[in-house]
Amino acid sequence: MHVQKNGIRSMSIRKFLYILPFMALLAIFAYYPLYGWVYAFFDYSPPIPLSKSPFVGFQWFHSLVENQVKVDQLLQIIKNTFGLSGLNLLFSWLPMVFAIFLTEIKAVRFRKFIQTVTTLPNFISWVLVYSLAFTMFSSDGIVNGLLRQLGIDSPILPLQSSHHVWLMMWLWTTWKVLGWSAILYIAAIMGIDDSLYEAAHVDGATRMQVIRYVVLPSMLPTYFVLLMLQIASFLNNGLEQYFVFQNAFNKDSIQALDLYVYNLAMGGGSYSVSVAISMLKSLISVVLLFSVNGLSKLLRGEGIV
């Protein structure tokens, strides 16, 4: 009996040892970067190593708000982050509507074709999106070539414009991910019990009434979860898209937190202050995540994470 118990225990430990190397990889690449936060408390300027850099405490955090110019700059960055993420949040219902109306298409082949084609852009990188955008909208691009042929001589140059930058970025995001984001909702629609439709039919419901009272309610749980996740990642609107689209024209409106932090460190060499901002951003994101998780527990009885 005793021997067998030991055997089970050693088996259980051995199984853990098998995964230990992978847990170590995670420790190095997911947890160890948190240690990078210490740079925020030193006056670090390469090539002088961190060990020889002076400790400055919270100086960099104070410096973010030490004078009006810096406050204004930071406010602009926060405004951009809220603008860029806010538009995505504001239109977060779009994939749901896309899915509702896509499944209303009765011609199966046509529907499959639309779904395949609209999902494709999700699988190309932002660099490629930018290249396609450039091909379409540069001064000698397709769109302006077409306009010229039509006799219109004032070119449209949305990529070299300081106007409506947030809206343009939202449009590119939508072009890229709309079809893909709709897939979850399509799955939810496919899962609706047929008897609900039949009941609605017996009651003489019109098509719009079926959508309003049968389809829509059954998708709201999915929408709620995705909305919560989107709110949790409100500050993490990514680097790549804004990095590839940024230029001298749109720089003031396109710099969201991630891009700003990148430009500060890799462009300006101000590592410590950008780590300080990164750190604040990560901490606020964690608070956001716990908040929406708590909200979800309160409203649905289960968390999202």
Added chain:
Amino acid sequence: MSDSTVNLTSQEQVRQSRFDKKVRYQVSATDKLISVVIYTLFSLFAFVCIYPFYSLIINTISANDISARGDVVFFPKHIHFQNYVDVFKIPGLGHAALVSIGRTVIGTSLTVGASAFLGFMFSQEDMWGRKFWYRYTIITMFFSAGIIPWYLTMRSLHLTNNFLAYILPTIVAPFFIILVKTFVESTPKELQQAASIDGAGVMTIFFRIMLPISKPILATVAIFAAVDQWNSFQDTLLLVTDSKLYSLQFILYNYINQASSLSTMVNLQNAGSTAMASLTTKQTTTSIRMTVTIIVVAPILLVYPIFQRFFVKGIMIGAVKG
């Protein structure tokens, strides 16, 4: 989980049959109008999604002087394929292709292997600290230290200008682990129990039983991982300054910003070897940029239609769990 996958497909059949049965709503004028609007809007959006790709392709095979003016809109003009020959004369492009292919093949194999193994191991209820280590893995999806702290620590590990920086951080991928674990838990427990009674160790069970029956989900993981690797841009941007390690994505980004000097270079090379290049095949800023774009996007365009169903399956299983 395969249960719910099966459910999805059977429900899809039911759903389609609902239309087949032609359950008739009161077909009013409004309904017809709605149909027309739906078909028109979706057709337009599909056009917007596919046209940029089509337009790139026809432009790269049209006369370069015409395409440089933006005059190739719906059909190719003066078809030729010289661009696809010339593009490989750009120094560094072939090498970048090797880097991209290398990281995709090596990175994907390791990610698939690790996801298969960890997904299986996390389903072993008797593993020491299973719950803790699973949470420890999954939680990394929801926080990050930030790009600059990440860059600084990677640099301290000497992973800048190092091919390993493309591979090592991607090996353990929580989302893929969830996919595999969900799949493994949906397979009958008796399979493992029977093998265990026959004296098979945990590694034997993994290699001889779970790995073969997990093939469908591993195909999904492989295709996601490969697309991620191929599209990856940020790691090169942050960690690599050595041009020998540039990936295709990174080199494409550079080309968009400096294609004019490259076209001059290719033209000079051509002038040396052949007689005067005609305007049709003479490289322009536009032709270089477009042809490189096609080279970078081609693998996605070729792979995507074949594997589309895997992508869809992946996100659905992940969604149910995540």
